[in-house]
Amino acid sequence: xxxxxxxxxxxRCFDEKADFRKKAESIAVGLTVGSWTELPxxxxxxxxxxxxxxxxxxxxxxxxxxxxERYADIRIAYPDVNFSADIPALLVTVFxxxxxxxxxxxxxLHFSPSFISRFPGPKFGLKGVRDLLGVHDRPLLMSIFxxxxxxxxxxxxxQFYGQAAGGVDLIKDDEILFENPLTPIEKRVETCMQAAxxxxxxxxxxxxxxxxxxxxxxxLAAQAKKAIAAGANALLLNVLAxxxxxxxELAADPDIRVPIAAHPALAGAIYPxxxxxxxxxxxxxxxxxxxxxxxxxxxxxxxxxVMPKEENMAIRDALLTERADDYICRGQDxxxxxxxxxxxxxxxxxxxxxxxxxSAAGHGAGTPASADAVPLRASIPVPSAGIHPGLVxxxxxxxxxxxxxxxxxxxHGHPMGTAAGxxxxxxxxxxxxxxxGLTDYARNHPELAAAIERWGAKA
Amino acid sequence: xxxxxxxxxxxRCFDEKADFRKKAESIAVGLTVGSWTELPxxxxxxxxxxxxxxxxxxxxxxxxxxxxERYADIRIAYPDVNFSADIPALLVTVFxxxxxxxxxxxxxLHFSPSFISRFPGPKFGLKGVRDLLGVHDRPLLMSIFxxxxxxxxxxxxxQFYGQAAGGVDLIKDDEILFENPLTPIEKRVETCMQAAxxxxxxxxxxxxxxxxxxxxxxxLAAQAKKAIAAGANALLLNVLAxxxxxxxELAADPDIRVPIAAHPALAGAIYPxxxxxxxxxxxxxxxxxxxxxxxxxxxxxxxxxVMPKEENMAIRDALLTERADDYICRGQDxxxxxxxxxxxxxxxxxxxxxxxxxSAAGHGAGTPASADAVPLRASIPVPSAGIHPGLVxxxxxxxxxxxxxxxxxxxHGHPMGTAAGxxxxxxxxxxxxxxxGLTDYARNHPELAAAIERWGAKA
Numbered sequence: 001x002x003x004x005x006x007x008x009x010x011x012r013c014f015d016e017k018a019d020f021r022k023k024a025e026s027i028a029v030g031l032t033v034g035s036w037t038e039l040p041x042x043x044x045x046x047x048x049x050x051x052x053x054x055x056x057x058x059x060x061x062x063x064x065x066x067x068x069e070r071y072a073d074i075r076i077a078y079p080d081v082n083f084s085a086d087i088p089a090l091l092v093t094v095f096x097x098x099x100x101x102x103x104x105x106x107x108x109l110h111f112s113p114s115f116i117s118r119f120p121g122p123k124f125g126l127k128g129v130r131d132l133l134g135v136h137d138r139p140l141l142m143s144i145f146x147x148x149x150x151x152x153x154x155x156x157x158x159q160f161y162g163q164a165a166g167g168v169d170l171i172k173d174d175e176i177l178f179e180n181p182l183t184p185i186e187k188r189v190e191t192c193m194q195a196a197x198x199x200x201x202x203x204x205x206x207x208x209x210x211x212x213x214x215x216x217x218x219x220l221a222a223q224a225k226k227a228i229a230a231g232a233n234a235l236l237l238n239v240l241a242x243x244x245x246x247x248x249e250l251a252a253d254p255d256i257r258v259p260i261a262a263h264p265a266l267a268g269a270i271y272p273x274x275x276x277x278x279x280x281x282x283x284x285x286x287x288x289x290x291x292x293x294x295x296x297x298x299x300x301x302x303x304x305x306v307m308p309k310e311e312n313m314a315i316r317d318a319l320l321t322e323r324a325d326d327y328i329c330r331g332q333d334x335x336x337x338x339x340x341x342x343x344x345x346x347x348x349x350x351x352x353x354x355x356x357x358x359s360a361a362g363h364g365a366g367t368p369a370s371a372d373a374v375p376l377r378a379s380i381p382v383p384s385a386g387i388h389p390g391l392v393x394x395x396x397x398x399x400x401x402x403x404x405x406x407x408x409x410x411x412h413g414h415p416m417g418t419a420a421g422x423x424x425x426x427x428x429x430x431x432x433x434x435x436x437g438l439t440d441y442a443r444n445h446p447e448l449a450a451a452i453e454r455w456g457a458k459a
Numbered sequence: 460x461x462x463x464x465x466x467x468x469x470x471r472c473f474d475e476k477a478d479f480r481k482k483a484e485s486i487a488v489g490l491t492v493g494s495w496t497e498l499p500x501x502x503x504x505x506x507x508x509x510x511x512x513x514x515x516x517x518x519x520x521x522x523x524x525x526x527x528e529r530y531a532d533i534r535i536a537y538p539d540v541n542f543s544a545d546i547p548a549l550l551v552t553v554f555x556x557x558x559x560x561x562x563x564x565x566x567x568l569h570f571s572p573s574f575i576s577r578f579p580g581p582k583f584g585l586k587g588v589r590d591l592l593g594v595h596d597r598p599l600l601m602s603i604f605x606x607x608x609x610x611x612x613x614x615x616x617x618q619f620y621g622q623a624a625g626g627v628d629l630i631k632d633d634e635i636l637f638e639n640p641l642t643p644i645e646k647r648v649e650t651c652m653q654a655a656x657x658x659x660x661x662x663x664x665x666x667x668x669x670x671x672x673x674x675x676x677x678x679l680a681a682q683a684k685k686a687i688a689a690g691a692n693a694l695l696l697n698v699l700a701x702x703x704x705x706x707x708e709l710a711a712d713p714d715i716r717v718p719i720a721a722h723p724a725l726a727g728a729i730y731p732x733x734x735x736x737x738x739x740x741x742x743x744x745x746x747x748x749x750x751x752x753x754x755x756x757x758x759x760x761x762x763x764x765v766m767p768k769e770e771n772m773a774i775r776d777a778l779l780t781e782r783a784d785d786y787i788c789r790g791q792d793x794x795x796x797x798x799x800x801x802x803x804x805x806x807x808x809x810x811x812x813x814x815x816x817x818s819a820a821g822h823g824a825g826t827p828a829s830a831d832a833v834p835l836r837a838s839i840p841v842p843s844a845g846i847h848p849g850l851v852x853x854x855x856x857x858x859x860x861x862x863x864x865x866x867x868x869x870x871h872g873h874p875m876g877t878a879a880g881x882x883x884x885x886x887x888x889x890x891x892x893x894x895x896g897l898t899d900y901a902r903n904h905p906e907l908a909a910a911i912e913r914w915g916a917k918a
Contacts, residue, residue, distance in 0.1 A: 031635065034606030050609035082608050084637040084674055088700035092724045093635050096697065099727030100758050100766070106728070147493030149541050150509035176490065176552050178543040215543055217704040218677060238555065241547035243702040245676040265551045268558030269565070273732035299559050307559070 004049055006077035007115055008329040009094035010108035013072050014275055020072035021057050027098060028052030028076050053077040073107070077329065085118040087244040087291060095278070103275040109282055110329035111290070116375060120252055122294045124259040125377025126320070126402055129294055132233075132259070133169050133206045138433050139396060140404045141425050142170040142382060146412040148177040156183050157191040159418070163411065164199030164207055166422015170295075170404065171196075172236050173212035175263040185211060185223065189230040210234035210261045210295075213250075217242050221249065224256050234259045240266040240283075244291040251292025261382070262293035271311075280311045285318025286327065289379040295404060296379050302394065302458075303386015309398070312383060316399055319379040324372040382406045389448055390457030392428035393438060405429065415450045424451035463508055465536035466574050467788040468553035469567035472531050473734055479531035480516050486557060487511030487535050512536040532566070536788065544577040546703040546750060554737070562734040568741055569788035570749070575834060579711055581753045583718040584836025585779070585861055588753055591692075591718070592628050592665045597892045598855060599863045600884050601629040601754075601841060605871040607636040615642050616650040618877070622870065623658030623666055625881015629754075629863065630655075631695050632671035634722040644670060644682065648689040669693035669720045669754075672709075676701055680708065683715050693718045699725040699742075703750040710751025720841070721752035730770075739770045744777025745786065748838040754863060755838050761853065761917075762845015768857070771842060775858055778838040783831040841865045848907055849916030851887035852897060864888065874909045883910035 013023060029036045032052040039047060055075040062069040076094075083089040095106045122128070130136050143163040148156065163171050171192070179185060189211055196207045211232045213223045220242065224235050239247045239262045250256055264284050271280040280298065288296045298315055299307040317326070381403050383395065388410035395405055405425060414421030427448040431441035438457045442449040472482060488495045491511040498506060514534040521528040535553075542548040554565045581587070589595050602622040607615065622630050630651070638644060648670055655666045670691045672682045679701065683694050698706045698721045709715055723743050730739040739757065747755045757774055758766040776785070840862050842854065847869035854864055864884060873880030886907035890900035897916045901908040 033608055047609045081639075082637075083635070084639070086673075086675060088676070088697060089637045089673060092697045092700050095728065096634055096700075096722075096724030099725050100723065100731070101727065103731075104727075149492055150506045175555055176542070178541075178548045180540075180543070214545075214548060216545060216708060217547070217702060218680070218708055221677075238547060238551045241551050241555075241702060242704065243676060243700060245701065249675060249677055263555075264559065265555030266558050268560065268563075269554065269729050269736045272559070272562075273735045276732045277728045277736070 002053060002055075002077055002329075005080040005112040005114045006053070006329055007080060007090060007094070007112050008055060008075055008077045008108075008110040009106060010110075011074045011076070011098075012105045012107050013074055014068070014070065014103035015072075016067040016070055018072075020059050020074065021054075024054040024057050024072075024074045024076065027074070028054050031076075031093060031098060032078060032082055050079055050082055052079070080112050080115055085115050087248065087287060090115070091244075099276075105273070105275060105277055105279065106282060107279045109286055111327055113328055113330065116290070116328060119248065119290050119376065120292065121289060121376030122259075122292050122379050123251055123257070123377075124294045126380050128377065129208070129259050129380060132208065135169060135205075137401070138429050139392070139399075139401055140169040140380070141167070141422065141429065142172060142404045142406040143168045143411045143422060144172050144406065144408040145174050145177075146408065146418075148174040148183070150182070152182045153187055153191045156188060157195045160192040160209075161195040161199055162418030163422060164196050165202060165419040166411065167203050167205060167426045168207065168411070168422045169205070170208045170210060170234065170261075172210040172234075172261055175212060175236065175238055175265050177212050178214040179223075185213075185227050186230040189227050189232045193231040193233075208234040208259065210236040210259075212236045212238075214238070217246060220246060221253055221256070224250060224253075228256065228258060232258065234261060236261045236263055238263050238265045239288065239291070239293070240264070240270070244287050247288070247291040247293060251294075259294035260292065261295040261297065262288045262291075262379075264296075264298050267298070279314070280307065281314035281318045285315040289319055289376055293379050294377075295382050297382040297384045297406065299385050300383035300387060300395075301398075302383070302391050306386075313398065316381045316403075319381050320400075320402060322373040322378070324374055327374045327376070328372075378402070380404050386410075388455035389424045389428035389451040390438065390455050392425065393432050394458050396432050401433075410451075410455065413454070414447070415454055416447060420447045420450070423447040461512060461514075461536055461788075464539040464571040464573045465512070465788055466539060466549060466553070466571050467514060467534055467536045467567075467569040468565060469569075470533045470535070470557075471564045471566050472533055473527070473529065473562035474531075475526040475529055477531075479518050479533065480513075483513040483516050483531075483533045483535065486533070487513050490535075490552060490557060491537060491541055509538055509541055511538070539571050539574055544574050546707065546746060549574070550703075558735075564732070564734060564736055564738065565741060566738045568745055570786060572787055572789065575749070575787060578707065578749050578835065579751065580748060580835030581718075581751050581838050582710055582716070582836075583753045585839050587836065588667070588718050588839060591667065594628060594664075596860070597888050598851070598858075598860055599628040599839070600626070600881065600888065601631060601863045601865040602627045602870045602881060603631050603865065603867040604633050604636075605867065605877075607633045607642070609641070611641045612646055612650045615647060616654045619651040619668075620654040620658055621877030622881060623655050624661060624878040625870065626662050626664060626885045627666065627870070627881045628664070629667045629669060629693065629720075631669040631693075631720055631865075634671060634695065634697055634724050636671050637673040638682075644672075644686050645689040648686050648691045652690040652692075667693040667718065669695040669718075671695045671697075673697070676705060679705060680712055680715070683709060683712075687715065687717060691717065693720060695720045695722055697722050697724045698747065698750070698752070699723070699729070703746050706747070706750040706752060710753075718753035719751065720754040720756065721747045721750075721838075723755075723757050726757070738773070739766065740773035740777045744774040748778055748835055752838050753836075754841050756841040756843045756865065758844050759842035759846060759854075760857070761842070761850050765845075772857065775840045775862075778840045779859075779861060781832040781837070783833055786833045786835070787831075837861070839863055845869075847914035848883045848887035848910040849897065849914050851884065852891050853917050855891050860892075869910075869914065872913070873906070874913055875906060879906045879909070882906040 058073040083093045270277045284298045301309040301312045384406045387407040411421035424447040427445040517532040542552045729736045743757045760768040843865045846866040870880035883906040886904040
């Protein structure tokens with residue numbers, strides 16, 4: 001049983017023949033107090049509150065007999081008292097040195113109530129962004145510029161207008177558009193927001209423009225404020241290039257009162273390997289929400305840049321869930337499920353705190369899920385890449401209504417032009433929300449019909 | 460031939476059957492101007508300076524016939540004009556979206572003269588750190604605390620004194636020691652520097668204490684200055700938890716006049732997979748040096764946390780090399796070697812700029828290496844983990860004299876105590892520098908003899 005305040009890391013650890021229980025104990029000790037068995041009893045008493053605890057060890061013997069695929073899922077609780085309440089400290093504690101220790105992958109994180117309480121999370125979140133846009137009953141629609149590099153303000157403004165006129169809810173900068181002489185951030189914001197107002201006169205709907213804040217790390221807040229002063233009503237950040245704490249600082253800044261969209265640039269260096277790295281649901285899910293992303297982009301399971309469906313669903317759940325047990329580890333109710341045979345087999349093999357581990361793991365299983373909610377606003381999932389109107393029913397089936405449909409080529413490549421591309425998506429969304437079949441709905445909606453003719457509708 | 464200023468990324472791209480030449484072209488276009496072939500001729504002329512260039516495509520057909528291991532090494536030049544001169548912008552450009560596009564790994568980077576000129580690099584570097592310590596003719600010796608969490612100032616001070624008394628040149632904080640009530644940074648620095656002065660009265664040698672700067676990203680500079688005001692003469696930073704630009708800012712800060720040691724925490728989430736991520740020589744080598752790390756820690760090839768020898772050597776080279784061609788891509792002399800058969804076979808298959816690619820690649824090969832040096836001070840390699848005195852000859856054989864021998868257990872675990880542990884290492888270093896065999900030298904040096912008895916001397 002856990003007494004005190006802990007954050008819990010879950011690892012998938014591959015090893016052909018390791019005693020995973022022993023490995024788990026050595027992690028729990030090594031990444032906290034450093035040494036344990038040799039400590040004198042009085043010192044142990046003093047150090048106990050700093051000692052990591054093995055919550056469960058769930059060994060998976062490879063079904064195909066390939067020893068290289070033998071692994072264990074290991075859950076270790078780290079006392080909050082060991083680290084400051086920030087993401088760099090947590091990550092360095094649970095996966096700093098350990099990330100370099102063989103084939104090991106960080107697959108989940110649970111936070112203590114006290115740790116998570118230090119994070120305000122998304123300033124707007126799902127509801128806040130919907131409120132800003134005045135849209136509560138359908139998926140949102142985002143579009144991205146066709147090309148940005150080498151284009152001047154007029155060209156960017158024209159591209160922006162085309163997208164806005166089609167009825168999209170959000171437009172984001174390309175993540176590779178940095179501060180540059182052709183379209184410097186203030187001028188870009190002015191030009192694009194002007195185009196937004198022109199379009200708004202026709203579409204009568206609101207629109208958010210997420211402008212890319214770039215440059216030196218310590219200048220990002222100033223850059224964001226400059227953009228906001230020029231009229232920007234949303235921001236885009238390449239979070240992994242700057243670290244999660246930089247996102248947290250922007251999101252927590254009282255003078256930055258616009259939603260922040262997190263771009264997953266560089267994430268592919270971290271999540272895709274089965275044996276190394278950090279799971280996408282942690283990297284682009286829990287940590288982005290904790291750090292305060294109102295919207296989170298990630299590779300969709302539909303397009304050319306593909307992420308497997310189950311990882312997409314895990315990100316969606318991490319961004320949207322309200323179940324406290326998905327995020328929070330309580331002292332005496334760790335929220336950790338019993339891990340079944342694997343655990344008990346390993347626990348039987350015994351370690352210094354096998355009894356505690358059994359108790360802690362068992363406890364989680366026997367306790368009904370808490371009624372409390374995750375104390376963070378939901379972040380909106382934005383599955384991206386390869387999206388065309390024919391996929392909208394599938395996006396809604398997979399993600400529900402609380403999703404941003406995000407398209408580039410699927411809007412700009414529309415046979416009738418960019419604005420028609422936006423309208424085709426809005427029509428597809430309307431069709432799905434009204435329960436009509438896409439092809440039926442297309443009969444009276446030429447833009448949707450043309451899109452389906454061009455890209456098909458996934459059967 | 461390249462006209463203008465480019466940074467060059469080298470990728471290893473795995474695919475069972477891709478036309479790698481086509482893939483390379485699509486990267487070069489997709490990550491720069493977005494589209495090319497459909498542009499009108501006048502627009503092409505305008506956009507040409509923004510267009511990425513494929514320098515070489517070197518296909519490796521799998522020798523064992525396993526199609527999953529088919530790959531190509533692809534070199535692409537990105538015009539500087541497309542991104543601001545900072546590491547986040549460069550990384551997001553060359554490996555932002557692309558990192559998520561299948562099995563692809565960033566294995567090298569070369570910078571344009573203009574890009575690299577914006578980076579002051581390490582403020583001290585190899586020579587500067589040696590000057591501070593007054594040691595120019597032997598490997599340096601660093602030690603790390605045995606355990607830090609849960610210990611108070613007295614205990615930390617005592618541990619520090621033991622290490623310092625053994626004659627180590629540098630002592631670093633544990634990377635998991637964050638701001639905490641038991642040993643807050645200012646008090647910790649005061650206590651440890653006091654212990655350093657006491658030891659110095661006996662050892663008559665200088666010592667650097669790298670204190671861990673932690674907490675909110677935007678507060679790190681203030682944290683560092685507070686530590687320096689309290690007497691700290693070096694810093695430790697968990698670079699990857701904060702992003703490279705944060706290191707660059709600390710290193711470039713005129714008020715931070717102490718060396719910075721870069722800890723590789725979290726790097727194992729990025730470098731180890733053969734198919735994904737960023738090579739260690741880039742992540743812990745070139746980018747750390749570019750961002751200004753005076754010392755760079757990484758897993759040694761000797762210990763329990765192992766990195767393959769060739770990766771260690773590649774990091775060493777990246778940190779120490781003076782060969783300009785290892786770092787710099789010039790306009791008309793790209794510094795890129797011809798890639799042999801693979802290139803020509805692929806180039807024959809032809810792409811939009813096959814001629815330029817052939818020319819650019821051929822050019823590099825035909826041009827003698829430039830006499831210019833890398834315009835950055837060298838960073839000192841610190842291979843870490845599993846180091847004991849018996850390994851010193853191997854460290855010097857692999858790394859040369861310009862290395863930090865870094866030990867924890869190999870010092871604290873010495874049978875005669877911590878100070879003897881430091882002395883054993885210094886004796887091992889003296890033995891190697893004098894050309895004596897370790898076991899011979901141990902005859903008159905009981906500390907070294909005890910260490911060899913305990914841990915052996917690698918034969």
